[in-house]
Amino acid sequence: MTTLQRLAWRLLAGIGVLWGAATLTFLAINLSAGDPALAILGGPDAMPSAELIAQVRAEYGLDQPLWVQYGQYLARLAQGDLGESYRLRIPVLQVIGSQLGATLQLSLAAALLSILLAVSCAVLTANRPRWVRALVSGSELVLSSAPSFVIGIVLLLLFSFGWHLLPPSGSNSWQALILPSLALALPVAAVLTQVLRQELEDILEQPFIAMARARGMSETGVRLKHALRHALVPLVTLSGFVFASLLGGAVIIEMLFARQGIGRLMLDAAITKDMPLLLGITLLAAAIYGVVNVLVDLINHWVDPRSKSV
Amino acid sequence: MAPINSTAAVLPANGLIQAQARFVRPRQLALRPGLVLAALFVALLVLAALQPGWLVSADPLEASARQAFQPPSSLHWLGTDENGRDILARLVHAVRPSLVLGLSATALGLLLGTVLGLLAGLGPRLVDGVVMRLVDVLLAFPDLLLALVIITFFGQGALNTIIAVGIASVPRYARLVRAQTLVVRNAGYVEAATTLGLPRRQVIWRHVLPNAIKPILILATIGIGSTIVAGAALSFLGFGAPPPEPEWGGMLAIGRNYLANAWWLVAWPALAITLTVVSITAIGRELLRRNEGKRL
Numbered sequence A: 001m002t003t004l005q006r007l008a009w010r011l012l013a014g015i016g017v018l019w020g021a022a023t024l025t026f027l028a029i030n031l032s033a034g035d036p037a038l039a040i041l042g043g044p045d046a047m048p049s050a051e052l053i054a055q056v057r058a059e060y061g062l063d064q065p066l067w068v069q070y071g072q073y074l075a076r077l078a079q080g081d082l083g084e085s086y087r088l089r090i091p092v093l094q095v096i097g098s099q100l101g102a103t104l105q106l107s108l109a110a111a112l113l114s115i116l117l118a119v120s121c122a123v124l125t126a127n128r129p130r131w132v133r134a135l136v137s138g139s140e141l142v143l144s145s146a147p148s149f150v151i152g153i154v155l156l157l158l159f160s161f162g163w164h165l166l167p168p169s170g171s172n173s174w175q176a177l178i179l180p181s182l183a184l185a186l187p188v189a190a191v192l193t194q195v196l197r198q199e200l201e202d203i204l205e206q207p208f209i210a211m212a213r214a215r216g217m218s219e220t221g222v223r224l225k226h227a228l229r230h231a232l233v234p235l236v237t238l239s240g241f242v243f244a245s246l247l248g249g250a251v252i253i254e255m256l257f258a259r260q261g262i263g264r265l266m267l268d269a270a271i272t273k274d275m276p277l278l279l280g281i282t283l284l285a286a287a288i289y290g291v292v293n294v295l296v297d298l299i300n301h302w303v304d305p306r307s308k309s310v
Numbered sequence B: 001m002a003p004i005n006s007t008a009a010v011l012p013a014n015g016l017i018q019a020q021a022r023f024v025r026p027r028q029l030a031l032r033p034g035l036v037l038a039a040l041f042v043a044l045l046v047l048a049a050l051q052p053g054w055l056v057s058a059d060p061l062e063a064s065a066r067q068a069f070q071p072p073s074s075l076h077w078l079g080t081d082e083n084g085r086d087i088l089a090r091l092v093h094a095v096r097p098s099l100v101l102g103l104s105a106t107a108l109g110l111l112l113g114t115v116l117g118l119l120a121g122l123g124p125r126l127v128d129g130v131v132m133r134l135v136d137v138l139l140a141f142p143d144l145l146l147a148l149v150i151i152t153f154f155g156q157g158a159l160n161t162i163i164a165v166g167i168a169s170v171p172r173y174a175r176l177v178r179a180q181t182l183v184v185r186n187a188g189y190v191e192a193a194t195t196l197g198l199p200r201r202q203v204i205w206r207h208v209l210p211n212a213i214k215p216i217l218i219l220a221t222i223g224i225g226s227t228i229v230a231g232a233a234l235s236f237l238g239f240g241a242p243p244p245e246p247e248w249g250g251m252l253a254i255g256r257n258y259l260a261n262a263w264w265l266v267a268w269p270a271l272a273i274t275l276t277v278v279s280i281t282a283i284g285r286e287l288l289r290r291n292e293g294k295r296l
Helices: A003-031 A036-040 A050-060 A066-078 A092-125 A130-145 A148-162 A175-203 A207-214 A219-237 A239-256 A262-271 A275-303 A305-309 B002-010 B014-024 B033-050 B087-093 B095-122 B125-140 B143-154 B158-168 B170-185 B188-195 B200-236 B248-258 B264-292
Strands: none
Touching (some): A092 A130, A207 A219, A275 B125, B033 B264, B087 B264, B095 B158, B143 B158
């Protein structure tokens, strides 16, 4: 299979997944307890008149049979229309757009930080004396299993309220970005370090490493130039996982550090039962996940030409 | 392992022989101190879940305004919270809901995941395709977001939290079971059993399932830790039990407001969650390592 065919195939599969996700979303909106028309008018407490409900139904096409509504829903989705938020009365896409920047900033900072931490930690600690390994794998175990919000609270306790070094909340300055991105990055970095170190240790046993050493290359040079490149392959495969944990973690971290962003938006939507907004965010997350997976596949081929034949 | 099994599969009393072989094999007893501590902590958790009264005498719900925000002392070992309730008592009484959630959500995810995984791994190609695409769709939603959607959809409550966290973990188990089933399906002993004319159902029930399930059960042990975390996260976000009930996540959420002047409100629940997950994960990894026969 050529790269182009493969890409087309992956894209097709990705669209299929999105279609399934959209169908689930549609079912969730329509099966969720309560009449959508009532929700649009402000819930049962608003006690709208029967005519008003009928009017809203006609306006939103809710009087049509379900499969017609499904078709309309898919057609709107294809044009990038995710519907309107029940609570805010503005298009979901617009609401998301206004908050996306803050979350992207946080996740990108966390992603960079976790990769940086993982690579440096793994390169420094692979095949080192026993006590170093014990220390590092112990902290990896704790950091990779402790949830990000617990790590975030500990960071807050130490750096904001203990030593007063960094601000505890806000989303306007770069100082305020440090702690949340660190809290988000540490668990991910711990998992990545484990994989990377294992891989490095396996690779350092390979003949071509012995060859490089025999040519008189320094230990640092061997690790950085030869071993690291090979060890990065599984890291690329893991980026899907990285993305999912960053996005899931962002919901809690944004709440913990009182930051703006998609996470808070999602939480508000869940509390106020704003189904279109909640599901719009979910659908967007699924779409980004799909795109990331296709990209990961491509990058994998580029980094590791051997996988082309598979 | 495979060659022993494939000869054993020829004999009718396969299960018995396998079981005996497992007990005869000398166990490596190289236990590390960290692991012993982890096991002790889990035992303590189980005790706290079954009989919280044996560990603490204070009432986790008894509030008194004059006792509010007491730092750790000989009277209240871990201090008191914003309503003057004993934090140690609340921590201990919060163990039961956490463990129940962890165990039942994992069981739910494992059960549904196993059914889907077996269907995909053993069924015809069409079923495999449909099931795995469904799993792909579910996998595309981040866990916590999926759980949030399910809770918004079904409403709040302990049972719904279990369902939400459980369903969110289904796709991962389904994938694992399918992969494992495919490995076992092509193993020599299954081929032998099929060649001997064993009915299909019996081959699945007696050969495929037991061999496919063991590594998955071990991974599920680690999964209990992550479901406890997911439950604590939901409770931290305000989707757990209603306020007076003690819950680790909820305690953290309230303590977050008083970080500046009462560190003990968040420090202990944070420690409890971390120790719980780390202990369970450490035990799970040890089981995994032994199962794979890697160096200790």
